Amino acid sequence: MRRSRLARLVWINLRRDLRGNLLSTFGVAAGIGALVFFVALGLGVGEVVRTKLFPVDARALEVVPPRFSLGLFGAKLDDEAVARLQALPGTGAVHRKMQLRIPAVSRYDGSFFGQRLRMGLEILGEGVDEALIREGLTPGVSFQDKGEGEPIPMVISSRLLEIYNKSFAKMRGLPALSGAMLRGFQIPVDFGRSYVTAKAAQGETLRQEAILAGISDRAMLQGITVPLETARRLNQRFGEDGKTYSSVVVIASSPDQVPALSAAIRAMGFEIDDSERQAAERIGTAVAVITAALALLSLLICALAVFNIALTFGAAIRSRSREIGILRAVGATSRAISSLILAEAAAVGAVGGLCGAALALGSAWAVDLASRTWLPDFPFKPASYFLFPGWLLVGALAAGIAAALLGAFLPARNASAMDPAQSIGA
Amino acid sequence: MIRIERLQKSFTDGAARVDVLRGVSLQVEEGELVAVMGASGSGKSTLLHVIGGLDRAYQGTAQVLGHDLAQLSDGDLARFRNESVGFVFQGFNLVAPLNVLQNVLLPGYFSRRDEEGPEEERARRALERVGLAGKEGRLPAQLSGGERQRVALARALFGRPRLLLADEPTGSLDPATAAEVIALLRELGESEALTVLLVTHDDRVAAVADRILHLRDGLLAEEQAQQGTQRQDDLRTADRSRATMAQPAVEANASQGASEEMSEGSSQAASAGRGGAAR
Numbered sequence: 001m002r003r004s005r006l007a008r009l010v011w012i013n014l015r016r017d018l019r020g021n022l023l024s025t026f027g028v029a030a031g032i033g034a035l036v037f038f039v040a041l042g043l044g045v046g047e048v049v050r051t052k053l054f055p056v057d058a059r060a061l062e063v064v065p066p067r068f069s070l071g072l073f074g075a076k077l078d079d080e081a082v083a084r085l086q087a088l089p090g091t092g093a094v095h096r097k098m099q100l101r102i103p104a105v106s107r108y109d110g111s112f113f114g115q116r117l118r119m120g121l122e123i124l125g126e127g128v129d130e131a132l133i134r135e136g137l138t139p140g141v142s143f144q145d146k147g148e149g150e151p152i153p154m155v156i157s158s159r160l161l162e163i164y165n166k167s168f169a170k171m172r173g174l175p176a177l178s179g180a181m182l183r184g185f186q187i188p189v190d191f192g193r194s195y196v197t198a199k200a201a202q203g204e205t206l207r208q209e210a211i212l213a214g215i216s217d218r219a220m221l222q223g224i225t226v227p228l229e230t231a232r233r234l235n236q237r238f239g240e241d242g243k244t245y246s247s248v249v250v251i252a253s254s255p256d257q258v259p260a261l262s263a264a265i266r267a268m269g270f271e272i273d274d275s276e277r278q279a280a281e282r283i284g285t286a287v288a289v290i291t292a293a294l295a296l297l298s299l300l301i302c303a304l305a306v307f308n309i310a311l312t313f314g315a316a317i318r319s320r321s322r323e324i325g326i327l328r329a330v331g332a333t334s335r336a337i338s339s340l341i342l343a344e345a346a347a348v349g350a351v352g353g354l355c356g357a358a359l360a361l362g363s364a365w366a367v368d369l370a371s372r373t374w375l376p377d378f379p380f381k382p383a384s385y386f387l388f389p390g391w392l393l394v395g396a397l398a399a400g401i402a403a404a405l406l407g408a409f410l411p412a413r414n415a416s417a418m419d420p421a422q423s424i425g426a
Numbered sequence: 427m428i429r430i431e432r433l434q435k436s437f438t439d440g441a442a443r444v445d446v447l448r449g450v451s452l453q454v455e456e457g458e459l460v461a462v463m464g465a466s467g468s469g470k471s472t473l474l475h476v477i478g479g480l481d482r483a484y485q486g487t488a489q490v491l492g493h494d495l496a497q498l499s500d501g502d503l504a505r506f507r508n509e510s511v512g513f514v515f516q517g518f519n520l521v522a523p524l525n526v527l528q529n530v531l532l533p534g535y536f537s538r539r540d541e542e543g544p545e546e547e548r549a550r551r552a553l554e555r556v557g558l559a560g561k562e563g564r565l566p567a568q569l570s571g572g573e574r575q576r577v578a579l580a581r582a583l584f585g586r587p588r589l590l591l592a593d594e595p596t597g598s599l600d601p602a603t604a605a606e607v608i609a610l611l612r613e614l615g616e617s618e619a620l621t622v623l624l625v626t627h628d629d630r631v632a633a634v635a636d637r638i639l640h641l642r643d644g645l646l647a648e649e650q651a652q653q654g655t656q657r658q659d660d661l662r663t664a665d666r667s668r669a670t671m672a673q674p675a676v677e678a679n680a681s682q683g684a685s686e687e688m689s690e691g692s693s694q695a696a697s698a699g700r701g702g703a704a705r
Contacts, residue, residue, distance in 0.1 A: 002535070005534075005535040006535075008535075009535060012523050012524060012528075013523070015523070016522075016523040322519065323521050323522075325480075325519075326519045326520075326521060326532075327521075327532070327536070328480065328504070328507075329478070329480060329507060329513045329519075330507065330508060330513070330532050330533040330535075330536060330581070330585075331504050331505065331507050331508020331509070331533050331536035331537065331585070332504060332535075332536045333500055333501050333504040333536075334500050335500075335501075336504070336536055419481070419483075420480045420481075421472075421475040421480040421481040424475075424480070424515065424519060425471070
């Protein structure tokens with residue numbers, strides 16, 4: 001049977017039972033719409049977790065010294081170890097990190113973006129290679145240690161800024177800040193001093209200004225990120241270890257190199273700190289489980305739609321048995337009959353799938369609008385909770401067609417098996 | 427053309443087995459117009475369904491147009507019906523949502539023949555031949571009974587079949603319209619060089635046939651040939667009736683006198699036919 005003629009017959013047949021077919025289409029649209037809505041919600045929330053809450057680079061491995069070492073024989077993250085890590089097959093780049101091993105505090109008493117602010121807080125710091133946070137640096141700003149007496153360039157975490165803006169600033173009545181507003185922002189830091197450690201308070205302190213050089217996802221969350229040489233200099237000045245690194249970020253040349261590289265690093269006696277990755281995975285798994293549960297609910301609606309199509313098409317086939325006999329008499333094969341029925345179902349499913357996708361997009365837009373209008377601004381609140389990749393919309397169409405074909409399978413088989421002589425006499 | 431040998435066909439009705447055809451043998455030559463008569467349930471329609479390839483569950487041999495129908499696959503049998511056979515049924519059997527033109531085009535939807543010119547043009551010509559030009563866009567529900575049967579005739583002829591099977595084609599028509607349709611059927615059969623097998627229980631309709639076969643209780647009870655002269659008389663009677671009835675259907679339906687004339691002529695033909703030479 002030629003496709004153009006099949007399409008014409010399908011169109012004529014669908015129009016004749018418009019009400020029944022619209023009902024079937026609505027059933028498919030409801031099931032597919034719910035499925036697409038919840039899958040898009042899961043994908044959107046997962047995206048927020050991956051990119052905002054725990055921005056994990058799939059190629060990055062955070063190498064740390066072993067938690068339990070045998071003194072002199074334990075693996076140390078020094079320059080020699082860094083060179084060995086750099087030489088491992090599959091290593092793309094190596095970025096060193098050194099914690100500030102001395103306490104530091106900041107006391108701020110002055111105008112803070114138009115408001116008076118007086119506060120003191122403990123400062124945690126970490127020195128890193130510039131290459132690690134380069135993409136977050138303000139253009140034209142240097143990230144080099146210029147020695148004592150000169151401001152220390154610092155980079156803060158974009159997540160920290162988000163938490164400040166959406167939580168701390170609101171509680172304290174402070175203004176929300178953007179990267180542009182913070183350009184050139186300075187705070188005084190007293191190194192070697194602590195509000196909580198009595199020992200440090202007794203010794204010598206060094207005051208230096210820290211100036212904002214950029215905002216990066218890779219900067220430490222709960223402190224300031226400074227040049228590696230600054231951390232080394234300050235640690236050595238206060239008699240702390242300025243030679244070994246607290247961690248080294250190894251960037252694999254490609255994601256598929258990660259397992260082998262990970263095994264090689266462990267063989268060197270180091271550990272890999274994947275606490276952030278694990279946290280992301282845990283939350284990702286929770287999101288996936290909730291999404292799966294909701295998707296299962298949607299699949300139940302789809303199953304009802306399949307059942308409805310089976311009933312509708314079954315009834316239609318019974319009422320059209322004489323017509324099917326006529327088609328057989330004028331030359332339709334049993335296969336042509338089943339193709340005709342299945343094509344009608346596929347059309348219902350395709351329209352249902354498209355309507356379902358449109359329904360899901362509309363519902364997602366409404367939820368996002370409601371969130372923007374009525375929900376308070378909280379940290380990491382996304383502009384949209386949904387993600388609609390192209391494959392999901394194509395999948396909606398395919399799932400709609402598949403559901404309808406499944407429902408129409410038995411009626412089509414029954415129609416193709418009808419005895420033409422009996423059908424004509426029916 | 428058609429060779430049927432020891433054809434048997436039975437149905438099960440609950441626990442009971444009903445033998446519809448109990449060993450029918452017959453032969454029809456190319457170009458013949460043969461009427462099959464018999465009471466309701468005598469197996470006339472079943473015989474037609476077997477010959478038309480609509481019914482495959484039978485015993486015996488059915489060779490039609492050189493095909494042993496029992497040996498054809500579902501696809502080949504469908505092609506046989508599509509390309510070689512035209513059906514006309516008592517209940518018209520038009521597809522209600524399709525308009526007149528689409529109904530005539532229906533066999534073309536399933537045709538596997540190579541294109542021989544625009545099919546729509548052929549369908550229009552077929553409608554012209556049955557006198558329905560200008561009614562292509564109407565739905566079957568908007569036509570009279572006679573017009574519907576003409577559409578069915580046009581559909582049957584659309585595929586240029588060699589065999590036309592008509593199952594009680596006038597069964598749902600008033601006598602006047604029936605006469606019209608039968609005259610048209612005969613005329614088309616002759617002009618298209620068709621072999622026509624006509625099932626009827628109406629003597630008047632059977633009168634136009636070259637031969638009349640009588641089925642009784644699933645068996646071919648008797649066969650009668652219509653003498654040339656007598657058949658010509660019958661045809662003239664049918665033509666007279668047609669001429670009288672060739673007017674709008676509503677008017678024709680009311681023409682009781684004409685139908686009586688037809689009835690009378692047919693009875694004469696049948697009684698004369700019975701005295702004719704049997705094959």
